[in-house]
Structure formats: structure tokens, C-alpha cells
Amino acid sequence: MLGGRYRVDEEVGHGGMATVWRGYDLRLQRPVAIKILDPARFADAAMRQRFWREAQAVAALPHPHIVAVYDVALEADEAYVVMELVDGPSVSAVLQDGPLPRAQAVDVALQTCAALAAAHAAGMVHRDITPANLLLSTSGLVKVCDFGIAAWQEAAYPSLVAGTRGYTAPEQAAGGPVDPRTDLFGLGCTLYAMLTGAPPLAGRGAVGELSGVQEDLTRLGVPAPLAEVVARLTARDPGERPAGADEAAALLAAAGEHPAAAPLLDATAPLLGGVLPDTAGDHGTIRERLPAPLIGVAAVPPPPTPTARVAPARPAPQRPDRWLRPVVWATTGVLAIVAGLFFIVYALGAPSPPTAQAGPSKPPTAATPAAAPLASTRPTDQLDLLRREIDRLARTGGIAPKDASDLRKKVQDVEKRLRKDGDDAAEKAEDLLDRLDDLRADGKLSAPAYQTLAPLATRLADTLT
Missing domain, CATH: 1.20.5 (Single alpha-helices involved in coiled-coils or other helix-helix interfaces)
Incomplete structure (x- = not known):
């Protein structure tokens, strides 16, 4: 239990600095997502500042296409943000089954433009628009999440050069100033991925960047008007991109590929204290219901300076x-x-x-994993199985919490490499094996736990080699 109000039910994902849990607000009787800063990160003042900056950033953006934040807390030994629970997958998860139909891809892009228009009107640049940060609810709404590296334009944190390979604008990768056109580059790469299954290839020149993307899409059967819009969004020179999200939405609508259904929520949904400029064109809903719930990140007011609590100790969390x-x-x-x-x-x-x-x-962890899960040759399935076994061993006492967190990080490192380009994923899997051997040698991992995890990690390393 957190704050005497939020029940923590089950872990649903790990990020670069926090873990997201499915939870329940006992006061308002509704499901929520709870993002808890990892203990090792909590000890880092800079990480606490970034964690709070994300909450502050999203709190300033009440918008139907941005995941909402309900609450935030900084306690003596942990920090957490309570967010909207999105009942659908990320675009990245959907792309594992192949590209989206063009109408759906454009619809997702149009709804993303609505969220970006709100953020840019508030003076904020997201800086990490990728398929993984666009969530699709079963009602058809697109929700932008993870404002963890967002920057206010007047204080763009020049020392923080972050982003996702394949989706980061050249000016951001070079550590230069960012503006709304930086997010449009990420949107263009995301739209390219939705149409083809993967982001554009890197390494093209300033002129070749634009023409190469357009030629690739045309060769794959994307109509010329839509291919030209994607090429403009992904232009290397920010001056060749649309000036803002509203202009990008108008270009996408003019390409004529959006669904002809009734319009969704207007991209000009009001912010607190103002109304966004109009965007051209209507956009419809995604008609297919999409499976697999996923959690997004949302917003809260700026938190107070971290201090130890004076209030009585709350009951031990579950x-x-x-x-x-x-x-x-x-x-x-x-x-x-x-x-x-x-x-x-x-x-x-x-x-x-x-x-x-x-x-x-002894915890009930001595049994080796069932043969059926091991039969899968998909690295993503093997990673999921590894993560589930680590969580199970942590719950039953087979692994100390600190060591379980370390192993989850190793699994996450493999997943990140695999998701980006596949390079060095096998090497990261070997690192995971080495860590298991070290824990066993140091007496921190029981023989049954080792016999459960080592075969799974070995299988993963063999698959990636």
C-alpha cells in the first residue's frame, strides 16, 4: 500500500529509471498505473530531479491524447507517480506483427499531432517520439507517454543528449538546440515505421535523407502524397520540415489517407489557461480493438523538495x-x-x-522451468520468461530484492539492444549469464534458483548468437 491509498498489484514493465506497476486507487475506486523510482536511482539527486521534471512536465499538459497523472509523492525512501492506466498496447507492440494499414498509421500520426500541438503550445518539446511512447487504447484514442527527457524550450537542458536510435533528430543527437520540429522528425520516423515495420535507415546525407525516404516509401507502394509528407517530416534540416504540429496535421489530412469515419477529439482541445491554434483536417478512430494492456506515463504538479516524512510510518507495502x-x-x-x-x-x-x-x-523455486516455454525460439518470448521467473523468485525469497533488480536490469539491457538494432544483444545476454555465475559463486543465488535461470539465459544467448 502506498500513501494509505494506492494498492500495488502487479509489475507491468521496467523503464530506464523506474518500474511501473498496475495498482488500484482505494479512495476513488479506479485502476491506476504507479511508476516507482528504482531504489538505486532514488539515491541519485539528479535522477530524482529528472523523475520530478517528468511529472511536472505532464502535469502541465491536461489533454485527451496525453496520458494523465493523478498524483505524485516523494517519501523518505521512495518516489512515485500515479497515472492513468491505458487499456491497450503501444504502437511498438503492434508493429511486432507487421506494418499498420495506411489509414490507421495516418490516424495515429494525426492524433499524435494533437498531443504535440498541446505540448508545443505550452513551450515543451517531448524529444522522444517513438512507437514505444504512443499507446493505443481500445477506444481508438492515441496517448503520448514518457516525458522523461522532455525539455522546456527556454531551458532545453543542453547537457542531456538523449533519445532513441532511429528516431532522434540530427540536431538533438548533436547536442544542439531543440524546438517543435525536433518532435516532428521523431513523428516522421514513427510514421515511416508504421508504414514499413521499421524506422528509416540512418547515415544518409542532407539531401539524400529526404529523397531516400520518399523513394523507399514509393517503392513499397505508399502513395506519393503521403510519402512526400513523411520525407518532409524526416528532413535532416529542421527548416525543411513543417513549422509545427498543426501544419504537419494539415499535410497529413491533405494526403487523403486518413479514415473517413466521424472525427475524433479535436486536436485543438483546450489547455488550462488557453486554447491551441486550429489544425486542419478531421481524423477518425482506429476501428480494430487492440489487445494487451500497457501502461503509460502521466502528469502531476511540481513536487516539494524531497524531505523525510514526519507523519507516522505507514503500513508495510504489499x-x-x-x-x-x-x-x-x-x-x-x-x-x-x-x-x-x-x-x-x-x-x-x-x-x-x-x-x-x-x-x-526453501521457496518453491527448485523446479526447473517447464519445457514448453523453453521451446520458444523468439528472443522476446525468452526475455519475458526470464523476467517472469526472476519476479517469481523474488516474490518467494529465491533472490534478494537487490539482486533481482540487478538481474532485471540485465534483461532490460538485452531487450533494449534487441529493440534498437540487434547489435550486441548476444553480448548483453552473456553479461546476464556472467552475473548469474557471480551471484552463485558469492552465495547470493541458491542452487535451485540458479538451475532455473541459467538454462533460460543460456538459451537466450544461443538464440541471439
Whole structure:
């Protein structure tokens, strides 16, 4: 339980600095997403500042196409943001099954333009518009999430050069100033990915960048007007891109590929304290219902300076990393007692005590994973299985919370490499194996836990090699 109000139910994803959980607001009786800053990051003042900057950024943008934030808290030992729970997948997840139909791809882009118009009107640049940061609700709404590296235009954090390979504008990658056209580059790369299944190839020259994208799309059967819009969005020179999200929406609408259904929420939805300029063209809904819930990031008012709480200590949370501690301590005590009894019996020459005596003290993790999950040769399936087993072992005491967090990070490193370009993914899988060996050698990983995780990591490394 967090703040005496939010029940933490199950983990649904890891980010670069936080973990997202599915939860429930007991006061308002509604499901929520809870983003909790990782303990190691919480100790870093710069990371706490970035975490709060994200919450502040999204809180300033109440908009139907931006994931909403409901609450934020900074406590003595953790920080968390309570957000809207989006009942659908990311565009990135949908693209695993191939490109989107053109009408849907343009519809997603148009709705994204509405969110960007709101952000840009508030003076903010998202700086990481990618398929992974666009969520699709089952009602057809597109929700932009993860404002973790967003920058106010008047203070663009020049020292923070961040973004996602394949979607980062050249000026941002070079550490230069950013403006709304930076996000339009990411939008163009995302639209290209929705139409083809992958972002544009990097490494083209200033002129070749624009003409190459257009030629690629035309060769794949994308109509010339739409291919020309994508080429303009992905132009290397910001001056060759549309001036803003409203102009980009007008160009997309003029390309004639958006659905002819009734218009969705207007891109000019009002912000607090003002109304955005009009955008041309209507855009419809995505008619197909999309599976697999996913969580997005949302917004809250700027938080106070982190200070220790004066209020009485709240009940121990139900999250695994809290209730696990007494379980581990109790398990260690039982094992020590059993070991002492075994030593005494052995010294007296008596038969060894039945191994069943130690059973209750061990977490139910000795069983090796079922053969069926191991049969999958898809790296994404193997990564999911690894993550589930780590979570299970953490819940049942097979792995200490700190070591489980470290292993999750290793799994996430493999996933990031695989998602971007596949390079070095096998090397990161080997790093995961090495970490398992180190934990086993240091006595921090039990033999049953090692026998559960090592075959999965080995299988993953073999698949990626």
C-alpha cells in the first residue's frame, strides 16, 4: 500500500529509471498505473530531479491524447507517480506483427499531432517520439507517454543528449538546440515505421535523407502524397520540415489517407489557461480493438523538495521488495537451525535427517522451468520468461530484492539492444549469464534458483548468437 491509498498489484514493465506497476486507487475506486523510482536511482539527486521534471512536465499538459497523472509523492525512501492506466498496447507492440494499414498509421500520426500541438503550445518539446511512447487504447484514442527527457524550450537542458536510435533528430543527437520540429522528425520516423515495420535507415546525407525516404516509401507502394509528407517530416534540416504540429496535421489530412469515419477529439482541445491554434483536417478512430494492456506515463504538479516524512510510518507495502525481507530472515534462521541439527546428528553417527525437514524453509523455486516455454525460439518470448521467473523468485525469497533488480536490469539491457538494432544483444545476454555465475559463486543465488535461470539465459544467448 502506498500513501494509505494506492494498492500495488502487479509489475507491468521496467523503464530506464523506474518500474511501473498496475495498482488500484482505494479512495476513488479506479485502476491506476504507479511508476516507482528504482531504489538505486532514488539515491541519485539528479535522477530524482529528472523523475520530478517528468511529472511536472505532464502535469502541465491536461489533454485527451496525453496520458494523465493523478498524483505524485516523494517519501523518505521512495518516489512515485500515479497515472492513468491505458487499456491497450503501444504502437511498438503492434508493429511486432507487421506494418499498420495506411489509414490507421495516418490516424495515429494525426492524433499524435494533437498531443504535440498541446505540448508545443505550452513551450515543451517531448524529444522522444517513438512507437514505444504512443499507446493505443481500445477506444481508438492515441496517448503520448514518457516525458522523461522532455525539455522546456527556454531551458532545453543542453547537457542531456538523449533519445532513441532511429528516431532522434540530427540536431538533438548533436547536442544542439531543440524546438517543435525536433518532435516532428521523431513523428516522421514513427510514421515511416508504421508504414514499413521499421524506422528509416540512418547515415544518409542532407539531401539524400529526404529523397531516400520518399523513394523507399514509393517503392513499397505508399502513395506519393503521403510519402512526400513523411520525407518532409524526416528532413535532416529542421527548416525543411513543417513549422509545427498543426501544419504537419494539415499535410497529413491533405494526403487523403486518413479514415473517413466521424472525427475524433479535436486536436485543438483546450489547455488550462488557453486554447491551441486550429489544425486542419478531421481524423477518425482506429476501428480494430487492440489487445494487451500497457501502461503509460502521466502528469502531476511540481513536487516539494524531497524531505523525510514526519507523519507516522505507514503500513508495510504489499510489494515484494518489502514483505520479502522478513521472509528471507525467517528462512535463513530456519536453515541455520536445520544445519545445526544435521551437524549434531552427523557427529553422533546417526543417519542424516530427512531432506524434507528443510523443505518449508526453501521457496518453491527448485523446479526447473517447464519445457514448453523453453521451446520458444523468439528472443522476446525468452526475455519475458526470464523476467517472469526472476519476479517469481523474488516474490518467494529465491533472490534478494537487490539482486533481482540487478538481474532485471540485465534483461532490460538485452531487450533494449534487441529493440534498437540487434547489435550486441548476444553480448548483453552473456553479461546476464556472467552475473548469474557471480551471484552463485558469492552465495547470493541458491542452487535451485540458479538451475532455473541459467538454462533460460543460456538459451537466450544461443538464440541471439
